[in-house]
Amino acid sequence: MNRFMKSINRVSLIQQIIVGLIIGIITALYFPSFAKELSLLGVLFVGALKGIAPVLVFFLVINAVSKHRSGQKTGMASVITLYLLGTFLSAALAVLVSWAFPTTLHLVTGAADAKAPEGIAEVMITLLKNVVDNPVHALMSANYIGILGWALLFGGALRKASMTTKEIMESLAKAVTTVVTWIIRFAPLGIMGLVAESIATNGIEALVGYLQLLILLLGSMLFVALVINPLLVFLYIRRNPYPLVCKCLRESAIYAFFTRSSAANIPVNLDLAKRLKLNPDMYSVSIPLGATINMGGAAITITIMTLAAANTLNITIDVPTAILLSIIATIGACGASGVAGGSLLLIPLACSLFGISNDIAMQVVGVGFIIGVLQDSTETALNSSTDILFTATADYAKRGYHEDWN
Template identity: 30%
Template sequence: MSWISSYFRFPLIWKIAIGFVLGAIVGLLVGPSIAVIRPLGTLFLRLLQMLVVPLIFFTLVVGAASVSPSRLGRVGGKVIVYYLVTSAVAITLGVLIALAVQPGAGLLMPAEAPEARTPPALSQVLLEIVPTNPFQALSRGDVLAVIFFALIVGLSISAMEHAGDRRVKEQAGLLFRLSQGATEVMFRIVRGVLEYAPFGVFALIAVTLGTVGVRALVPLGKLTGVVYGGVALQIVFYVVLLKLFRQGIRRFFSAAQDPMLTAFVTRSSSGTLPVTMRAAERLGISESIYGFSLPLGATVNMDGTALYIGASVIFVANVAGVSLTPAQLVGVIVTGTLASIGTAGVPGAGLIMLSLAITQAGLPMGPVALVAGIDAILDMVRTMCNVTGDLVGTQLVAATEPGLEAEEAQATSVAR
C-alpha cells in the first residue's frame, strides 16, 4: 500500500519526534488511565532488550578479533581512561552545581523512609565479571560477564589469525566471518525494530507523563533543573572535547540525534545500544572500535547517572539538614565513579548507585523517597547523557587511530 511505503520512506527521527510530542499531549490530557497502553511501550523495550545480549556478544567478538592484540590493548586503554575521566567530571559537575543551587533546601523529610536496595560490594561486582558458566551468563543477560567472555573469544580468534599454523589461521578466518555474518543479521533485525519505535515512544511518554504529571515536578523543580542543567553543561564539555580533536560538531550530532532521543524515551543505555551502533556506522567509525567501546560503555560509562548521583546526594543532605565535609564530597565523587562499573544500563538502575553513594556519605535513606518520586523524569535525561558520552568517546578514540581501517583490510584479506 502507498501509505505503508510513505511511512517507511519518512525519516525515522521525525517519526520518533512526532510520537514523542503526541504521547506527551495525550498523556497530560488523559492522565493515569492512559496506563492501559503501557504494553505498547513495554513491547518496544522488550524488542530492544531482545537484541542486547547477542548484539553485544557478536560485535565484541568481531571488534576484538579485527585487530592485533597489541592494537586492541591500545584502543581499550584509551576507551577506559576516557570513561573514567568523563564520569569523574560529570559527578563533580553535579556536586558543584547542587552546592550552588541547594536544591533540597526547605523541603521536609518524608514521614517514612523507603526500604533501600542494598547494592553489591565492589569486590563482588568485579568477581562476577568472570562467569562460572558463560552460557548461563548469556541466558541471564549478565552484561559484564558477557562482555568479558566475548572479549576472551575475540582475542583468541585474533591470536589464531596471527599464529604461524596455516590450518589455525583458516579456522580463525571461518570464525571471524561467522561472527561478522551474525552481526549483520542483528543489524537487519535492528532496522526492523526501529520502524516500530514511534509507536513505542508514544506509549512510553504518554504513560510516564500521565502517571507522574506536571505537578510532580513542582516540589522537586530545583533538583530537576540541576540535573537537566548539569547534563547540558556535560554536553558542552563533549563539544569541547570534539573541538580539541578537530571533529565536526554538526556531523556528529546529526548522527547522534537518533540514539540521544531513543535513550531519552526508553531510559535504557543497553536498550539503545543497537541505535547507537547504527549512529557510529553513519559516522564512519571502524567496527573494531565501536564494537568494543559501545557495548562496554553501555555498562560501565554512566556520565549522566554519575551527575545525577552527585546532585542527588547534595539534595538528600539538604533535606536531612546535613553539611557534607570536603572529605565526604571527595568520597562521593570516587564512589560514584567506581560504582558506575556495576550499574546496568537499564531504567531505574541509578537508584542503586544513589543508595550506595548515600550510604558511603553516611546520610539517611529517608529523603531518597523524594528523589524516587521523579526518578523517571530524571532518568530520561541522564540516560541520554550516558549514550551521548559513549558515542563521543568512540568518536575520539577513532580519531586517534587513523590507520585502523588499513590494518583491518589487511587482516580480512589474510583471513580469506
C-alpha cells in the same frame, strides 16, 4: 501497501519519532484511558531492544576479536580514558552546583525496598563476579560485563580458526544487526506508546514539590552534554565538536530518554556507530562497555542527591571531602546497572561518607524514584549518547577528522 511504505520511508526516522511524540502527548492529555492501552507498543519496543541487545553484543564482539590482527590499534585506551574523565568531571560539576545552589529535601517514608551496596568493595566484587558469570546466564540476564568477558575469550579462541568459521561468525553478526535495524524502524510507534503511558500515569503533580532539585539535576546534565562533553571532544579532535555532539544527542539521546535504559539503547548506538563508519573493532566493545562504566549522568544524580541529604541534616562539606565524594561517585557510577533507576541505589553508598544512616539514605532513594520520570530519563539520555560520542571521538582522533557528521 508497498506504495504506502515507500512514502513513509521517505520521511526521516527522527521526523517520524517527532510525529509519534506529538500523537502520544495528545492521546495522553485528551484520551488518558486509551493512552494506557497504547503502552503495549512501548513495552514491545523496549522489550525487543532489550531482548536483541545481549545477542547483538555477543556476536559483534566475537566477530571483531576473531578478525583482529596482532599489533592493530583499536583506540580502546582513549575511549576508556574519556569515559572515566567524563564521569569524574560530571561528579565534580555536581559538587560545585550543589555548593552554589544548596538544596534540602522533604524526606519521605516508604523508600525503596531494594538493598543498597554497603561499600565500594562490594560494588567492585560484584563487577568481578559478573565477569565470570555463566555465559548462558549472562546472555539471559543481560549481564554485559559477563557477555563482554566471554565474547572476548571466544573471539580470541577463534582467531586461529579457519576462514570459513570466521565468515560464519561474520554472517551471524550481520544477521543480528539486520534484525536490529528492523526493530529500530518501529521506534516511532514504540516511543508514542511510552510517552502516552508515562504522561497519562504520572502527570506532573508529583514533580512540583521537588522542582528545585529537578532543575539542579537536569541543568547539570544539560551542561555536561552541551559544554563539558564538547570541550573534551574538542581537546581530542581540535575541530568544532557540535556537529558530532548534536548528531549523537539527536540519534541516541532521544531513544534513551524514553527507554530509560542504557542497555536497551545499545543496539541504537551500535547502529549509529556503523552509520558513522567507526572502527567495528572499537565500537563493538566500547558501546556495551560504556553502558556499564560510562555514567556521567549517574555520577551527577548520586552527588547532588547525597549533598541535598547532607544539607538537609546541616552537615558541612569541605573541599577534601567534596573531592573524595566525586571519586566515590565516579567509581560507584561505574557499578550502576544500565537499567531504569540503576544509579539511585548507589546513593546510600555515597551518603555513608558523611555518616548518614542507611534509613535516611533510603528515604533519599525514595525521593529519587518520585522524580525519576524526568531525572532518570535525562540521566540515561546523557549516559547513552555519551557512549557513542566518546567512541566516535576516540576513533576520529586516531585516524583523522571525518567530514560526514550530518
